[in-house]
Amino acid sequence: MKKEFRHPFWENYQKDRITCKLVITHDNGEVTSSTSTVGKYGKDGKITKDYKDVIALTPVEKIDKNTEEREERHKENRVADKRKKAEREAARKLENLFNAKLEVFEIESIKNSTNRKAKAKIRRSKNQYEMMAYAIMLIQEEDAKNESK
Amino acid sequence: MSPSKGFVLVASKRIAFYYSACNLMECIRDYMPDANITLFCSPEFKDHRCDDFDQVFDVENPDFLREKLYGMANSPYDITMYMDADGEVVHEDIATVFDQLEDCDMKFVILKDDPISLKSFVEKDFQCSGVTETMTLCGGVCLYDMRNPLVQDFMQDWYKMFWIQEHRLNIPEDQHWWKGHGIKDSMLRWDQFTLWWLTNKMPKYKDLKIGEFDDNYRWNWFTSFRRNAEGKYNLVKKDPIFLHHSSSMDKTVDEFKNEVKL
Numbered sequence: 426m427k428k429e430f431r432h433p434f435w436e437n438y439q440k441d442r443i444t445c446k447l448v449i450t451h452d453n454g455e456v457t458s459s460t461s462t463v464g465k466y467g468k469d470g471k472i473t474k475d476y477k478d479v480i481a482l483t484p485v486e487k488i489d490k491n492t493e494e495r496e497e498r499h500k501e502n503r504v505a506d507k508r509k510k511a512e513r514e515a516a517r518k519l520e521n522l523f524n525a526k527l528e529v530f531e532i533e534s535i536k537n538s539t540n541r542k543a544k545a546k547i548r549r550s551k552n553q554y555e556m557m558a559y560a561i562m563l564i565q566e567e568d569a570k571n572e573s574k
Numbered sequence: 575m576s577p578s579k580g581f582v583l584v585a586s587k588r589i590a591f592y593y594s595a596c597n598l599m600e601c602i603r604d605y606m607p608d609a610n611i612t613l614f615c616s617p618e619f620k621d622h623r624c625d626d627f628d629q630v631f632d633v634e635n636p637d638f639l640r641e642k643l644y645g646m647a648n649s650p651y652d653i654t655m656y657m658d659a660d661g662e663v664v665h666e667d668i669a670t671v672f673d674q675l676e677d678c679d680m681k682f683v684i685l686k687d688d689p690i691s692l693k694s695f696v697e698k699d700f701q702c703s704g705v706t707e708t709m710t711l712c713g714g715v716c717l718y719d720m721r722n723p724l725v726q727d728f729m730q731d732w733y734k735m736f737w738i739q740e741h742r743l744n745i746p747e748d749q750h751w752w753k754g755h756g757i758k759d760s761m762l763r764w765d766q767f768t769l770w771w772l773t774n775k776m777p778k779y780k781d782l783k784i785g786e787f788d789d790n791y792r793w794n795w796f797t798s799f800r801r802n803a804e805g806k807y808n809l810v811k812k813d814p815i816f817l818h819h820s821s822s823m824d825k826t827v828d829e830f831k832n833e834v835k836l
Contacts, residue, residue, distance in 0.1 A: 523817075
C-alpha cells in the first residue's frame, strides 16, 4: 500500500493540523482517495509519521503558499457569490414589479381609466410601494368620478 | 413619399402576452405619443384596449406560441420595429428607434459577450454538420425594412420554416429542411435557430445587410443579464431602453383575470 498526500494546506493558524487529499494505491493496484486531516502530534505528544511524510513531500513554505492561495480563492468565491445573489435579487425585484404592474393594470377601474398621466406614473414606478400608492390614487379618482355620475 | 414607420407587437396563445402587449403599447406612447403601433393577437383576447392600437389583426394560428413570426412577416409598415410583448420600454431614447436602421435591411441585438448570464438563451452553441456553431442574433427585437422584397421573403420564410420545425412530428420528413446536418432535436425549439439558418445557410439571403443596434443591449436588456460590480446595468453605455422579462414573466397571469377585482 502506498500513501500519497496531495495539495496540503494548514487547517488552523497554529499550523499543527493539515488538510490534504489522501491518495492510496492499494496492493491490488486499486486507487482510492479521500480528504484527510493530518495532526502534527499524536496522543503520545510526538510528531506523527503521517505529518512527517507530508512535510517530506511538501515543504512548510509550499503548504503556507497553498493555504494563502486557498484563502484567496475562497475569498473571491464569497465575493462572487454575494454579487450573484445581489444580481439575482435585482432581477427578481424587476420581474416581480413588472408582474405586479400587469396585475394592477387588470383592475377594472384602472384598466378602464383614460387618465394617461396617472397610468404612466404607475408604469414608471420604481418599486411596488410607489406603484401601489399611484394605483390607489387612481382607483379613488375613478370611484369619485363614478359616484358623481 | 416618406416610408411608414411603426411598431409591431404580437400576443398569442397566452392572455398574459396580451396584457403585457397592452402595457408595452402604453409604455411606447409615454415616450412617443404619436407612434404607430399594430397588434397581432388571438381574437379571444381582445377587449376595449384594442382601440388604442392603430391596427389590430388576428393571428393566423391563435394557439401557436410563435405567432410573433406571423406578425413580423405581415407588418403593415415600411420600417418596422418588432418587440417581444413581454417587456417594457423604460427610456425616452425609444424615440430614436427608426434612426437606428441607417443603411441596413435589418437590425438585431447581437449576443456576443460571455460575461452575460444567458439563462433564457442557454443553448447558443450547437453542432451543424460536425462544426460548432453559435447563435448570436437575438429575435426579441428586430428593426427591419419591409420595402425590400428580400426582407419580406425572409420574414415569410422565418415563419414557414419555424412552423415546420414545431410541427415536425406531423410534417413529412422530406420537408425537414435541417435534415442531414446532425442538428440536435432540442435545437428545434428555438426560432433563433431558424434565424441562424436563414442568415448563415441560405445563399438567397447572403446579401441582406444585417446590423447591430447602437449600444446593442440597451435595445433588449434581459433582466437575467449580469450586473456590473456596482450593481448597475452591464455592457451598456446608457440605461436600457427595453427591459425584457421573458426569462421569468409570470405566464400564470392568465388566472389573475378573475382575482384582482376589488
